[in-house]
Structure formats: C-alpha cells, structure tokens
Amino acid sequence: MNQWAHRQSKSVITLKDAKGNPMPGRKVQLDLTKHEFLFGTGAFWSAPLADPATKPEQRAYLEKIWDSWHKLFNYGTLSFYQGTYEPREGEPREETTMHGAKFLQAHGVTTKGHPLCWHTVAAKWLMGRTPEEVLENQLARIRREVGNFKGVVNFWDVINEVVIMPIFTAEENAITPLCQKLGRVGLVKAVFDEARKTNPDATLLLNDFNTSEKYRQLIEDCLAAGVSIDVIGIQSHQHQGFWGLEKLHEVLERFESFGMPIHFTENTFVSGDLMPPHIVDLNDWKVPEWPTTPEGEDRQARDWLALADTLFAHPLVEAMTGWDYIDGAWLGAPSGLVRKDGSVKPSWEALNQRINQEWSTHVTLMTDENGQLTLEGYRGEYTLKVDGQEAKLTLKKDQPEVTVQL
Numbered sequence: 001m002n003q004w005a006h007r008q009s010k011s012v013i014t015l016k017d018a019k020g021n022p023m024p025g026r027k028v029q030l031d032l033t034k035h036e037f038l039f040g041t042g043a044f045w046s047a048p049l050a051d052p053a054t055k056p057e058q059r060a061y062l063e064k065i066w067d068s069w070h071k072l073f074n075y076g077t078l079s080f081y082q083g084t085y086e087p088r089e090g091e092p093r094e095e096t097t098m099h100g101a102k103f104l105q106a107h108g109v110t111t112k113g114h115p116l117c118w119h120t121v122a123a124k125w126l127m128g129r130t131p132e133e134v135l136e137n138q139l140a141r142i143r144r145e146v147g148n149f150k151g152v153v154n155f156w157d158v159i160n161e162v163v164i165m166p167i168f169t170a171e172e173n174a175i176t177p178l179c180q181k182l183g184r185v186g187l188v189k190a191v192f193d194e195a196r197k198t199n200p201d202a203t204l205l206l207n208d209f210n211t212s213e214k215y216r217q218l219i220e221d222c223l224a225a226g227v228s229i230d231v232i233g234i235q236s237h238q239h240q241g242f243w244g245l246e247k248l249h250e251v252l253e254r255f256e257s258f259g260m261p262i263h264f265t266e267n268t269f270v271s272g273d274l275m276p277p278h279i280v281d282l283n284d285w286k287v288p289e290w291p292t293t294p295e296g297e298d299r300q301a302r303d304w305l306a307l308a309d310t311l312f313a314h315p316l317v318e319a320m321t322g323w324d325y326i327d328g329a330w331l332g333a334p335s336g337l338v339r340k341d342g343s344v345k346p347s348w349e350a351l352n353q354r355i356n357q358e359w360s361t362h363v364t365l366m367t368d369e370n371g372q373l374t375l376e377g378y379r380g381e382y383t384l385k386v387d388g389q390e391a392k393l394t395l396k397k398d399q400p401e402v403t404v405q406l
Contacts, residue, residue: 022371040075207233
C-alpha cells in the first residue's frame, strides 16, 4: 500500500486548441512544477538577496543559496519579529522585507510572516507602557503588516509560544504583562480577530514549541472562544537529537483530534555534536564553535527523512518547514541543509530524492480520439507541453475533469 497515495489525485484532461477544437492523438508531456504540500525553510536571506543595495560579493553568495534552495522548496518563512523589524517605533523595515517577499512570490514561492506577536525579540521601546497601550500597538502593527503585505504574504504566525507567554521570565518584555492582563485566550482572540479583519483570506496559524496537553487545551479553549485558527503550528527544534517516531506519532495523535490542518513550522536537526540533554532552554547552550561533522551529517539526513516520511504520510499535515537553511543561522548550530560555504549536505540530497523524484510526477501521455488523457499524480501545479506549446494546469483534490485550451 502506498502510504502517500492520499497526496495524489486523478483527473481527465481535455486538451483543446486555440479555436476550442479537441486535440486527438497528441503526445503530451506533463511535469509537476510545484507541490500542493508546502515544503519550506526559513527564508530570511531573501530580503538581502532581493535588495538592490546588497553588495556584489554578498549577492553572489546569496544567489548560490537561492540556486539550491528553490530546487527543493516552495514555501519560505519571512522575519517579522517586532524588535528587529521595527527597531525604532514607526520605522518598520518594510521595504527590504517586501523586496524579499515579492522576489519569492515572483518565483512561485508561498510566503509566511513570522511572528506578529511574541514576547521574545520584542520591541524594547514598548517597555514602560501600560498593557492597554501595548495592546493598541500590537493591533495597529497587525493592521499595518497584514494589510501592507496582503496579496504577497497571506500566511501568518499570528502569535507565538502562548503557553509559556504569561509565565515567561527569561527576559523582560512588554508582551508578557499584556498576556497576564488579558489571559492567554483573551490575547489570542484579540490578535487573531485583528488579523482576520485585516485580511479575511489569510491563513492564520497559532504556533508553539510546547507540544504537551497544555497546548492542546489552549487550542480547545481558543476554539471554544470563537478564535478563527486556520492551522495548528508545531515547532520541533531537535538540537538534542531526534524525538523518535514514537514521540512524533504521539504529538500527531494529540493534535489530530481537532481535524484541522497541521504545519510543522520550525524543524531543526543538527549535523554536529548534539546539545546536552540537561539544557532546558536551547538559548542557554553557548559554545565558541559548533562544527558540522561527516557522522553528524549522515545522522541529520536520516533524521530528516524519518520526519519527512512521517509528516508526508499524515493526511492532516500540510506543511513542513526546516528552520535553518544555512549552518550557523540560529544558536551557531550546524542545523542547515547547506554548509556555511553554501555547499549542500546529505540532508539536502536526501530531501531532493524524496521531493523531486519519489514524490514527483513526470509523464508522457497520448490524447485519445476526444482529445482527452487521464493524469494521475501528486497534486500541485503542472506544466503541460504539446506540439511545441506550453500551458499550466493544477491537479487538485476532487476535480475529476479539467479542460486546457492552448
């Protein structure tokens, strides 16, 4: 039995010429060019890549990164941390971020903004304000970012790590007191309502690293309060080693009861020494150097395949995002799919084998006397080539017939 058959569909394609006449007896090449499933990583590097002010040497490096990245991925997460996106009040880094977002969009990449509200990497200039003033600022920020990027960025991590938010003590910030004032559900509802009102068509995620019963209960409480959550976001930063299949299935079972789409939003496997198990907060592990190793790279590739195979097989999972694409991006960890010099690692090769070969569709078919053929393959966007002409079509679920006119 094909454990990934639910990712495939079958549709009868009717091919017509420019005058609307059927095209019988034609040889047609059909190639999947973009998966329906979202395969992605953090794409923070897209802003400097697309920025006209970027220096030539850095641009050449980023073009090398892009060259390998877009061969695998169709989904990029963009940075909207308020502390870095708006380091001074009223001066957001919208222009450079928009450069990156539009660059990715122009190349067919779906983009997500991360995050709109969070207690970490928060704006320092919010300190000293009342919870009411902070809430007003957060809602205005949501209106600005979601509104200005509407049509370019339509996926959003609306609020991040709410389970720990009201009890967070690692660093002083203005969001934790706000969460204490409104309560977890109250704050989630306020920010989701604002995002939904600003872009009714957006896909809105609740995102957390806490995969316990506490997160499941939070989701249940939010839904009961009328919060319009579209997607459950699950983080899995596995710097201390792969969870293992037992825990992975346990987490999936915990959240599948909602029947909602699930995105694994932030996944990390290191290709060097594992972080010691006694570390509770990953940010507390600081080493002068954290190199990638051949043994670690082989382990990382195996772990990525175990995760990808499991998630692609689960009918509710719609996206899988590796957090770092380049080694050293977060915590200095060798957690990328490419090394610091841009060369690809075995984990990149392993995912390439899955995404572009085993989970892809490339077929040559003949139209019958009615100008029809039956396409069966992985759902997504296809390029159709016939008689020197080219057209696009999308293979969707529950779409038994499609007409393509050249």
